[in-house]
Amino acid sequence: MTSSLREEPDYRAAATAFEHLPVIVSMWEGAELRGVAGNRLFRASIRDRPFLGLPLREALPELAGQEVFETYERVLSTGVAEAVREWRMLHEVDGRTIEEFYTTHFTPVPDDTGTVRGVLQTGEDVTAQVLRRREAEAKAAVSQERYLAAQEVVLALQSNLLPATLPVLPAIDLAAQYAVAAAELQAGGDWFDAVPLPDGRVALVVGDVVGHGAPAAAAMAQLRPVLREALRSGVDPVGAVDRLDAHASETPATRAATVCLVVLDPSDGALTLVSRAHPAPLVCAPDGDTRYLEGGGGGPLGVGAGRSRASVHRLKPGETVLLYSDGVVERPGEPAAEGAARLARIAGGAVTTRSDAVPERTTDRLCALIVERVTRGGYVDDVTVLAAQRLVEPVAPLVLDVPAEQQALAGLRDALTAWLTALGARRKDLLAVPLAAWEAASNVVDHAYSGSRTGRLRLDASVDSGGRLRLQVADDGRWRERTASSGGRGLPLLRLLTDEVTIERRDDGTTVTMLCTLGHPTVIGLTASTPTLVEQEPFDVVPVRRDPTVLSVRGPIDASTTALLRTGTLRHGAGLEGPVVLDLEQVTFLASAGVQLLHELTHDGRVELAAPVGSLARHVLDLTGLSALSSE
Template sequence: MSTPEQEAGRAGDAEDVRRAFDEMPLAQVALDGPEHRFVAANAAYRAIVGRADVIGRSVREVTPEVSGQPFFEMLDQVCATGEPVVAREWRVRLNRGADGASEDLYLDVNVLPRPSATGETTGLLVYLADATARVRQQQAAQREAAEAERRYEAARDVVVELQEALLPTALPVLPGATVAARYLVAAVDQAAGDDWFDAVPLRDGRLALVVGDIVGHGVAATAAMGQLRVVLSEMLRETADARHAVAWADRMAARTPTMRAATVGVVVLDPATGALDYLTCGHPAPLVVQADGSARYLPASGGGPLGTEGDRISAQSTLDPGALVVLYSDGLVKRPGEVLSTGLDRLARVAGDAVGNRALPAGAPTSAAERACQLSVKQLTRTGYDDDVTMLACERRAESVGAWRWRRDPAGLDDLRPRLREWLAGIGVEHRDVQHLEIALTELVANAVEHAYADRPPGEGPGPVEVVAELEADGVARIRVDDEGRWQPPFGPVPTSGRGLWLVESMVEEMAIVRGGTSDDPAGAGTAVTVRHRLHRPALPGAEPPAVPLRREGTFAAVLEGGPPRRLVVSGPVDIATAEELSERVAYAGRGGLYPLVVDLSGVEILASAGVRVLLELRDRLAVHGHPLQLVAAADTPAAQVLDLLDLDHEARPLASPDIIS
């Protein structure tokens, strides 16, 4: 018997409707009441939940495992508000199958209210589409993309690491010029490797500045950059002629496809006269910034990129005292959708403000060259950049670095190192060079005090020792230590002696001794020891502080802490003036070697050979009683460096922050 709905054409046969509902691929259910009991559920839904006995049960009874995955709360919300809710790729964990194993599914969910004749929500209609396959594909694609990104980042890291290894690690420190640099690797969607810079002291006292740009990115470009940089720097050192060096690089680029069309700017400055000789081989023209902040670009010298036809023409100009010459790559001034002149004007304005001390942030560098690099790169890249960025600035000092003199009569070490650090701080020397010169100078002065005046009567004390330090035109510090005494010839080898001059030779590049005043040469007067060491400052800030910190030198102290084993914590300078006191302290602390003893040198600011002698004597005393010498030193300190040189085992401690004088 047909129903009125069937007769009106609004409904089909009940069995046909049930069959069609059950065969629909979209999972559909009808729920009644606030408990959300199933009144209808098709086969697609039963397949999702993995069970057929759902009619008459509540959703919480059918899928209790989704409690806490706020699915029930979503159903309650639609019942309470009468507003439908749509959720895409809803992650649920269901216990499906006979073994009850849990499985993650992703469902697209539509929940609609079922209103009564009076408009009240008495139930829900829920439509579920299994999106698990789609989500799995997306996840697989994301994993593949992440892996591709990881491989790209790894390859890019190799290129960046290679490039950093090929770029200069240090800049020269010269008496008449201050050099600073900044470099930023290309943006993340680029591969680094196309820019380079160099600062090369020439044998005639001039300085060559180089900034270049290779066409392309990646490992091949980085390798080409490294080759060109080496060729240019070596030819500049050999010939002191910019045109000749560029001609060599030009011929090399013509034969090598990865180098062809590279651009390069070379400036040769004579700090003494200010004379500038420069070439712009397809490269942006140098910028000159006066001490008052006014700026101008030098005319291009002419000539195309390397490896292309054309003459290599040089041009000349003059740099005033206190002024800067700036070389840079186009990555600093070029921006998409902007004409080049806009970027050039911006660089001139920002660099001029930095040099002229206008609108500088707190803590800006005192060096005009450093200020110009820091502020220009920071401000010109703050909106982004998509190519390597390089800037190299050189300031002609208004006054050359003067000589430093130190003399004590009788000799003493109280202010030797602080005054040396003060002189080196004024010229911006890297921390490691300062440490090496401190150790070398301490040893040389102590050597003169101990040996040059050994024939003096007791109580008279040592005679004068004079130190003169000069910064030569090529950036080499020349330090001479003179005494006026007569040295006694050694009577034979002493196991704990003879390390002072060896330490000095290990710390500097050259050492020469002119002996006089020995008992074999009574007419002679005094001995002069001269050391030479090339000074540097970090090429790129970060690896080292830009200048030596002006730290306070503490007084010697040796504090005994309880054990076992006992621990003697030593701080301050350990040199000829304090070695005897250290010897007494270690003898007392270890009872002449009877007790094990740890000597902590982490707070030691200088460890001279006189202090090393005490440690070796302690080692021998401890060995008699079967105890090892146990030393502790902070990493990368003068004490640690000396222990490493002497191959004395020690425990390394992290380096503490230096005490800086503001």
């Protein structure tokens, strides 16, 4: 009897099915990941360009800097599948930037011997769904009023504790972004600052206080002004951090905090680095090359780790230095070196990205894309980035000399607005400063020159190294203040729009000088592109040996698990004559709260630490000065 079922596979039917699958499918093989197959939806997604036989990086060059190539290569190398939901992609099509979203799976494909020979990519274009959801979420804002009200209170608290603006400087561009991480939105312990110094240098600071919530925010609020005041009073970088260290030792909530201080001289690029158990700053060149700054290290604040040390470096024109919190580079279960490498890749790609969909200024673009791409797979800790670029050419003062005529005022206002935009001034400044200039200039046009006499109007605008704008409007006539009856709002408006106004009246003319502090806005809080938090890993403390007692610590050590670790250690160590050994090999995440607890537990010698070289815990112990108390 002959079976009606075919015993041999129907390859033509399989090819037809592959071609018409309702998902995007492509296959890439070999060390260079050359394209070997792609169905109709995949070909449509790349606009029917050639890809067969081409290396992935050559076939799809527009994906550089978006962590796409690295994901393929990681799956090929590790043999572990990965998946990303709603991956935001930027494409250039006919000179326009297209924003698309994909949910994508990367699956390793083995050969007959079990060796991974390639990567199968399957995905779905979810752009329409994402855009619909965004629209629905916007329309549902009223129904979330209570949540948004709570969010507003928390972010208002954080905004009052952190700088809402950074200084606007002629030779350095600054930007910062902060995203709080907590299952229930609450204030965090990360902090940042940028402090112009009297000698023309600028101090850049990022710090991290143990824990989350009100206690961490209160501790951060104590540390930031201490360091700011020390720096502004002329204390050198090492002395300023040592003063912060002494203050941190006085309060339990501030102990084991970390800080990174960079003092940058824009005139020659000299950079002084002082760090206390904080990740090393990253320098990004205009071409995307990156390097980490080493040296200037020390233990956490307030735990008796000794004096601070400084290292000296140089920032070339056009280069950007990036300070950040550990939440940017640390992920549960991931080696610290991998997080550092990922940040370098993302930062290098962000520097060279040019698109209408991302900020134009390098520092803003770095901060925005780093926060977006680092948190894309979820995050468990606050994320803070502070970027400073040494400009190739400082923004020159604006000098205008125009006829004192009404038709010249619009051009004067536009030129001043463009100049302020190039400096990175906030929207408030872009509105207030040109209006103040227009008001003073309009008075010149209407009242400085009498009769048929024609004259000139001069505007000078400059920003000093402290971020202070000096705006002057001068003429060769005679000042007469505009009154309400003459159609103007006069001197009161100038004083409302700026911080200080002086009028110098002379026989040969009048000069109005206005002073105000410009600011570049920081981004504080969750953004539309910031993903949600990842689910918390399980945590346990398991006895694995007696005499000596060895406890295996498994999972993340953070603010949510330190109580469990303390209790487990004390319970299993009760009544023992010898020390308890905490084996940290299986620790997947070691946050600042965990570092603080380990300092406390090892203080009297009754607890010892074991962390093999190469483990995540060993890296953190080395960074925080606890490795001297551990064995391999």
